[in-house]
Amino acid sequence: MSPVFRTLVALTALLGMTQLVAADGGKLQLRREVGPYQVTIFTSPTPLRPGPVDLSVLVQDQSGKIVNDADIEFQLKSESGALLLQPATQAAATNKLLQSAKFVLPEGGVWQVETRIAGDATVHVDFEFAAYETHSDSITAGWMLLLPLAAITLFIARERLLQRRPRGK
Template structure:
């Protein structure tokens, strides 16, 4: 076996590890976020999504997908109102219309709202002419993340060249087999 073979194998393993961490799906953002509620109410199937995950204090995207309960076809012309009430401060309730303009995915209606830490009761009301439906659920919002939590790649990048150099030194010292 040549000296280059184990070295290239180690490099391949290191590269695979780096790619696995860098391309992990935990950092992927998708339209809608996490499903918080999905229920049939009246003539509608109402699905409510929130983002970010986990929910932390600050701006929260609350997206709503409204479907016909019988056919599950997306209902385009519907008015959606979102009411969010902090349990500790019920007098600070917010009632906002969800719009397609605020949504990334135009099948959804969305509203951006600043939330404080704690439990919040949410009610989503959908209505169109004579048809209506609503969904209620509770969600917990955590404390805000520190600004440095998103900087971990900048603090940890030196680990990669140091690890590669250490692997090179170990492989360079290993006894050579002669053929």
């Protein structure tokens, strides 16, 4: 097996696994100092779409020590007025340094997020995110299938060209 072919196979396998790999927190939405806290909020999946989403938050004190005992609540409001409310918990988080809340977004568009963190002090952190309309997973799967087929086709074409080339003595 040629090194070029092995490289193509390895790259194809890595590209195929990109949908399976998920970071613990997801995409960084904000990092802000609010009152006595440093607040970092992540969202997943990337990009956000209608359907299941995860909001995870890391709360630290000013020295950087993680605050695990804060009560955290997310309130999401869409442009059309849909309202979702959910507490964030360590039980819902994959990474136990974070607190997470799972939502099912019923629609796309811009969502306003109000985050209330209550511990030694109560603070509010507001931000917004856009959830893009769902695209067909079959289209994504089709492209993922075409990539290995293209690599195989290129390899076969290369081998045929090498067989046709006159051998010099």
